[in-house]
Amino acid sequence: LAVLKINSNKELTSIEIGDSNELKIGDVVLAIGNPYGLGQSVSMGIVSATGREFDNPFSDYIQTDASINRGNSGGALIDTEGRLIGINTLIKSTSGGSEGVGLSIPSIRVLSIVNDLIQYGEVKRGWLGFGIDRREVTRGNLVVSSIVKDGPADKASLKIGDKIVQINEEKGTYKNLYQQFARSKPGLKINLTVDRNSTILEIELKTEVLPKN
Known part of the structure; x- marks a missing residue:
């Protein structure tokens, strides 16, 4: 994750942040991204699991079967109310493409990391x-x-x-x-x-x- 500062004379609208702790298995979610550089797209799926560990024990991913491919990383995972509940990060795949196992950083973890980066310039654990x-x-x-x-x-x-x-x-x-x-x-x-x-x-x-x- 990275934090970018935008200087703009226009009033910008930010996305509402949802509580990823409230997610339940089977909840419908939408993954937004730019797969393979084709342009903004949206795919739909469900929450397959929460608290997924991948590569290291610090991870705590949301697993979804919404189609996530290369170019989706950094895109929003939102609920049906349009609230951000995760940041699409990676896929578990043998082919390199979407096989129904996409992983997203939960919104509560995103907020914690972003707040640390803004306040300290690093993540404090x-x-x-x-x-x-x-x-x-x-x-x-x-x-x-x-x-x-x-x-x-x-x-x-x-x-x-x-x-x-x-x-x-x-x-x-x-x-x-x-x-x-x-x-x-x-x-x-x-x-x-x-x-x-x-x-x-x-x-x-x-x-x-x-x-x-």
């Missing part, structure tokens, strides 16, 4: 200060494998070997951990329920800005 054992992730477990000294996790008394059972009352999974991380801002509190040697503990962790070094 919370830093947790601990690492996860990837071998345990393959077994469905979330086990702390490293802790940065004087980082948020260290200050919250999280320990190596702790098994994270819940994150903000959601199941302690790798996906949930990084989606909570991606959605958080520095200074926000994340509640962890951990299993430490068969003892259940409640730990409150306050995110910080990721150190530049």
Whole structure:
């Protein structure tokens, strides 16, 4: 995503922003874009899924079967009321063309990113200060494998070997951990329920800005 400043003597009309959190599977959506440079076009489909992860755990895409092709990236995904509920980003395809799996950045994520870019010139995300054992992730477990000294996790008394059972009352999974991380801002509190040697503990962790070094 990028933020552009437009200097104009004309009064410009902006699109109404919808709440992508209110989307339901089966909702009708319209994808606007310029596929293959043919000019502005609109395709119609439904919301196939939400919270789709693609390539990295920070992603949280809306999946739609509205036709999205090369040239649609950056175009609006709107609801039937004309409100922006996503930005078309990419497709999952074996042919390079639309195969009914289009992915869009949700409007709530767009607003968060855009506001950060305007205010700070960069996207600010919370830093947790601990690492996860990837071998345990393959077994469905979330086990702390490293802790940065004087980082948020260290200050919250999280320990190596702790098994994270819940994150903000959601199941302690790798996906949930990084989606909570991606959605958080520095200074926000994340509640962890951990299993430490068969003892259940409640730990409150306050995110910080990721150190530049």
